[in-house]
Amino acid sequence: MRFLKRTLLSLIVVLALLAAISFLLPREVTVTRSTVINAEPSEIFPLISSLQAASEWSPWMGIDPDMVQTYSGPETGVGNRLDWTSDHPNVGNGRQEIIAMTPNESVKTALDFGAQGTAEALLEMAEVEGGTEVTWSLMTDMGNNPVGRYLGLMMDRWVGADYETGLASLKTLAEEG
Numbered sequence: 001m002r003f004l005k006r007t008l009l010s011l012i013v014v015l016a017l018l019a020a021i022s023f024l025l026p027r028e029v030t031v032t033r034s035t036v037i038n039a040e041p042s043e044i045f046p047l048i049s050s051l052q053a054a055s056e057w058s059p060w061m062g063i064d065p066d067m068v069q070t071y072s073g074p075e076t077g078v079g080n081r082l083d084w085t086s087d088h089p090n091v092g093n094g095r096q097e098i099i100a101m102t103p104n105e106s107v108k109t110a111l112d113f114g115a116q117g118t119a120e121a122l123l124e125m126a127e128v129e130g131g132t133e134v135t136w137s138l139m140t141d142m143g144n145n146p147v148g149r150y151l152g153l154m155m156d157r158w159v160g161a162d163y164e165t166g167l168a169s170l171k172t173l174a175e176e177g
Contacts, residue, residue, distance in 0.1 A: 018146065025149040031138045031156050033163040038131040039174040041104040047174060048107045048134075050076040050122045052132060057169035060163040064088035077101060092116065117143075134170065137164050 037044060041112040047053050052071055055061045067086040073079035082099040093114055101107040104125065110117045119140035126133045138159055 023146070024151070025143075026152060027144070027149065028140055029138075029140050029142055029152040029155045031159045032135060033160055033167055034133055034135040035167040035171055036128060036131050036133050037171045037174050041099065041125045041127065041132050043177070044125060044134060044170070044174045045104045045107075046076070046131055047170060048125075049080075049098070049101055049103075051080050051082040051098065051109075055082075057166055057173050059166040059169065060091055064091045073097070079097075080131055096121075111138075117141075117148075125126070134167060136167055 014015065042104060047057065052075060055069070056137075056165060061067070064086045067084055067088070070083045072083070073081045078098050078101060081095065084091070084093045085093045090147075094116075095112045096109050099110045099120075106124045108123075109121045111121060113119070117140060119138055122135075122137045122139070124135045124137075126135075140152075140155070142148040
């Protein structure tokens with residue numbers, strides 16, 4: 001009986017310690033990837049200012065061929081919206097809407113993954129030697145949930161590879177014209 005009490009007490013102490021440590025972890029998480037595309041911003045902008053056009057280079061569109069996509073609002077610009085549903089665990093269900101944009105410079109979207117939370121994504125362009133640098137960022141608040149804070153440590157690994165794939169596809173599409 002004494003062994004069981006010690007084991008239970010040890011478990012409680014470890015869980016309390018892990019919960020306390022979680023509040024020292026970052027609440028806000030940002031994932032950023034960039035690439036240089038041999039094209040003018042004006043040639044790239046149409047590919048990022050419409051969610052319909054973005055589906056041509058999005059790293060998630062090819063994962064589930066049975067994904068249902070519904071577009072609403074204008075075909076480009078602020079208010080352009082995509083709702084999707086998928087049974088694939090790497091795609092899931094959600095909504096993305098363009099909430100701000102500056103022509104030939106940036107596009108900001110709001111993402112809603114339902115119970116998995118919300119985030120914002122930002123695509124920015126800057127002219128550099130050799131073309132246009134496109135930077136894709138994801139910003140999310142992991143909240144006060146200790147599990148969420150630990151999951152935040154994995155976001156760069158989980159999302160970063162997809163962003164690299166998407167940027168490579170965008171580069172190919174923009175450079176081919």
